[in-house]
Amino acid sequence: MAEGRKHPDCLSCRYFSVTWDPRFPRSCSVFGVKSRLLPSVVVFRATGHICPSYERSPKVRSDS
Secondary structure, three states: OOOOOOOOOHHHEOOEEEOOOOOOOEEEOOOOEEEOOOHHHHHHHHHOOOOOOOOEOOOOOOOO
């Protein structure tokens, strides 16, 4: 997570998915969130805590 950010990058999380619903295109399978915003932002706004379930997806390649 980058310095100063309040939430992890859902796009690299194993629990993130894209839905077919154009009104709610982003989803988190852990929290059952469907939203226009990144799910970690929704979790932060609802709880005041950084998403505790972020786990880097093995499908995301490393640029190092």
